[in-house]
Amino acid sequence: MIHVENLIDGQFVNVEENFDDISPIDFSVIATIPRTKNVDAAVTAAKNAFGGWSSLTLHQRCDWLDKIADELENQIEEVARLEALDTGKPMEVALNVDASRSVNNFRFFADFGRTLESQEFKMDDATNYVVRKPVGVVGLISPWNLPLYLLSWKIAPALLMGNTIIAKPSEITPLTAHFLGKLCVKIGLPDGVLNIVHGYGPEVGQAIVEHSEIKAISFTGGTSTGKIVAATAAPMFKKLSLELGGKNASIVLDDADLEIAVSGVLRSSFLNSGQICLCGSRVLVHSSIYEEFMEKYLRELKEFNIGPVISEQHRSKVLSYIELAKEEGGRILAGGRVPDKAGAWIEPTVITGLSHTSRTATEEIFGPVVTVHKFDTDDEAIEMANCTQYGLAGSVWSKHRGREVAEKIESGMVWVNTWLHRDLRVPFGGVKDSGVGREGGMWSIGFFSEAVNICVMED
Numbered sequence: 001m002i003h004v005e006n007l008i009d010g011q012f013v014n015v016e017e018n019f020d021d022i023s024p025i026d027f028s029v030i031a032t033i034p035r036t037k038n039v040d041a042a043v044t045a046a047k048n049a050f051g052g053w054s055s056l057t058l059h060q061r062c063d064w065l066d067k068i069a070d071e072l073e074n075q076i077e078e079v080a081r082l083e084a085l086d087t088g089k090p091m092e093v094a095l096n097v098d099a100s101r102s103v104n105n106f107r108f109f110a111d112f113g114r115t116l117e118s119q120e121f122k123m124d125d126a127t128n129y130v131v132r133k134p135v136g137v138v139g140l141i142s143p144w145n146l147p148l149y150l151l152s153w154k155i156a157p158a159l160l161m162g163n164t165i166i167a168k169p170s171e172i173t174p175l176t177a178h179f180l181g182k183l184c185v186k187i188g189l190p191d192g193v194l195n196i197v198h199g200y201g202p203e204v205g206q207a208i209v210e211h212s213e214i215k216a217i218s219f220t221g222g223t224s225t226g227k228i229v230a231a232t233a234a235p236m237f238k239k240l241s242l243e244l245g246g247k248n249a250s251i252v253l254d255d256a257d258l259e260i261a262v263s264g265v266l267r268s269s270f271l272n273s274g275q276i277c278l279c280g281s282r283v284l285v286h287s288s289i290y291e292e293f294m295e296k297y298l299r300e301l302k303e304f305n306i307g308p309v310i311s312e313q314h315r316s317k318v319l320s321y322i323e324l325a326k327e328e329g330g331r332i333l334a335g336g337r338v339p340d341k342a343g344a345w346i347e348p349t350v351i352t353g354l355s356h357t358s359r360t361a362t363e364e365i366f367g368p369v370v371t372v373h374k375f376d377t378d379d380e381a382i383e384m385a386n387c388t389q390y391g392l393a394g395s396v397w398s399k400h401r402g403r404e405v406a407e408k409i410e411s412g413m414v415w416v417n418t419w420l421h422r423d424l425r426v427p428f429g430g431v432k433d434s435g436v437g438r439e440g441g442m443w444s445i446g447f448f449s450e451a452v453n454i455c456v457m458e459d
C-alpha cells in the first residue's frame with residue numbers, strides 16, 4: 001500500500017483526512033491520498049522559493065531539467081509500473097508512451113531552453129529588447145488519462161522559465177506525480193520550487209484556481225471543468241491555458257493506403273482504451289472502400305491489447321453511451337459488452353448505422369467506443385468532421401489529398417497518414433470548445449513567461 005503525501009517546501013506532509021486510490025484492474029485499494037482543501041502553505045513555499053529559482057540563469061535551470069530527466073530515466077521501469085498500476089493500461093503503453101514521453105518532456109525543454117535567443121528590434125534611433133520574465137507562482141492541473149506525461153508537459157516549461165509551481169494531478173491517478181516529487185527531493189531540487197498537492201478537483205483544484213497569489217493556471221481536462229476554471233480565473237486576470245475535450249475524426253479517403261490506414265486508425269481508436277484526448281472516436285470512411293476497410297479493421301481489432309477504463313464510474317458513463325447508440329438506431333459491429341471479471345473492463349466497441357449528427361457521434365465518450373460513418377465526397381467528409389462543438393485533433397488517410405483535406409478540418413492538430421506523431425516544438429491545443437491557447441515549444445515559453453519590452457534610445 002502506497003501512502004501518497006503532499007510535497008510542500010521539500011517535505012512530504014499529510015492532512016487529517018485521506019481517501020482511497022482504487023485500481024481499475026480489479027477495484028482493489030492501492031494507495032491512500034490526502035484530501036487537501038487548502039493550498040496556503042504550498043503557495044507560501046512557492047513564493048519563498050521564487051526569488052532564488054528565478055534568479056538562476058536559464059542555462060542553470062536547463063541543467064536542472066536534465067537532472068530530473070536523468071533521474072526519471074534511471075527509474076523508467078518504476079514510473080511505468082506505477083502508471084500501469086494506477087491507470088490499468090498495459091505495461092508496454094505505460095513504458096513506451098507515458099514513462100518515456102515524460103522523460104522526453106524534461107529533456108526537450110532542457111535542450112530547447114539552451115537554444116532560446118533574446119529578441120531585439122532595431123529602430124532608426126533606438127533598440128527594443130524583449131526580456132522574458134517568469135510569471136510567478138503557477139498552478140498546473142492535469143487529468144488521469146496520461147498522468148505524468150501531461151503533468152510533466154507543464155512542469156518542465158514552467159520550471160525552465162523560472163516559475164515556481166503548485167501542481168495537482170488527478171485524484172484518480174496520483175502515484176507518478178508523487179514519485180516525481182520524491183525524485184526531485186532526492187536530487188536536491190531547491191525546496192518550494194515544485195509543490196504537489198493531492199485531493200478532489202472541486203476542492204484542492206478549485207483552491208488553486210481561486211488563490212490570488214497564483215498568477216497563471218495551466219489546465220488540462222474536460223470542457224465542462226474548463227468552463228468552471230475559466231469562470232473563476234478570468235475575473236482575476238490570471239494567465240490561462242485550457243486544453244479540453246475532443247471528438248476527433250479519422251478520415252479515410254478513397255485513395256488511402258489501406259494497410260497503413262487500418263492499423264493507424266485502429267491505434268487512434270483504441271490506444272489507452274480510447275482515453276487520449278487525441279484519439280479518433282469517429283471513423284469516416286469513403287463508401288467505395290468501406291467494406292474492405294471494415295473487414296480489415298474488425299479483423300485487426302481482435303488482436304488489439306487494451307486495458308480497462310479508468311474507473312467504475314467512468315465505465316458507467318461509457319456504457320450509457322453504448323445504450324444511447326442503440327436507442328439512436330446504432331448497430332454494434334464489435335464489443336459493447338462487459339467481460340465477466342472484476343475491474344472496469346469493457347470490450348472495445350465499434351458502432352455503425354448512426355447519423356453523424358447523433359448524440360453518440362458528437363458528444364465526447366472518452367473510452368473504447370468508436371462510431372463509423374460512410375461518405376461519398378471530400379466535402380462531405382469535411383462537413384462531417386467539422387459538425388461537433390469540439391476542434392482538438394484529427395487524422396486524414398490519403399495518398400494524394402491528405403494535406404488539402406487536413407487544412408479544411410476545424411481543429412488544432414491534424415495528422416496525415418500517421419497519428420500521435422509528436423514534435424514537441426509545434427503548437428498543441430484545440431479550437432472551438434476544445435480549448436484556449438497553445439502549449440509546446442515557443443508556445444509554452446510564451447505562456448510561462450511575461451514578455452517585457454525595454455526600448456533604449458540611442459545616443
Ligand code: NDP
Nearest residue numbers: 142143144170171201202205206221222225243244245277
Ligand atoms: P476533469 O475535467 O474531470 O479533471 C481534470 C483535472 O481537473 C483533474 O485534476 C481534476 O481533479 C481537476 N478538477 C476537477 N474539478 C476542478 C475544479 N473545479 N477546479 C480545478 N480543478 C478541477 O477531466 P478528467 O480528469 O476526467 O480527464 C478527461 C478529460 O480531459 C477529457 O474530456 C479529455 O478530453 C480531456 N483531456 C484533454 C487533453 C488536451 O490536451 N486537450 C488531454 C487529455 C485529456 P480530480 O480528478 O481530482 O477531480
